[in-house]
Amino acid sequence: MNSKYLKQMKKGVLDMLILKLLQKKEKYGYQLISELKEKSGELFVLKEGTLYPVLYRLEDDGLVESSWSGPRGKQMARKYYRITGKGLEALTEINGLWTEMKNGIARIMEE
Numbered sequence: 168m169n170s171k172y173l174k175q176m177k178k179g180v181l182d183m184l185i186l187k188l189l190q191k192k193e194k195y196g197y198q199l200i201s202e203l204k205e206k207s208g209e210l211f212v213l214k215e216g217t218l219y220p221v222l223y224r225l226e227d228d229g230l231v232e233s234s235w236s237g238p239r240g241k242q243m244a245r246k247y248y249r250i251t252g253k254g255l256e257a258l259t260e261i262n263g264l265w266t267e268m269k270n271g272i273a274r275i276m277e278e
Contacts, residue, residue, distance in 0.1 A: 193249035230254035
């Protein structure tokens with residue numbers, strides 16, 4: 168498979184996937200990276216340098232917010248991200264657009 172095409176397709180859905188993973192529970196960066204990898208069957212294997220700019224942009228847009236946890240025992244302090252009300256609205260909108268796009272693409276590709 169040509170990685171150029173896959174890379175562009177992945178870029179277009181990262182916001183949606185990150186918001187979806189944060190929908191039920193707040194998570195820190197490494198958790199998001201691990202869950203994206205595991206739940207996608209290793210299709211989404213991100214580096215921190217890819218994930219954090221997306222998280223910072225989502226935070227700047229008011230779709231997620233973050234807070235630091237204090238260190239616990241040997242565990243270092245972690246920055247946790249949670250979805251906001253605005254983020255939930257955006258996720259609903261993005262999911263609707265995704266469904267429309269997926270169905271439109273399927274109609275074309277089935278010809």
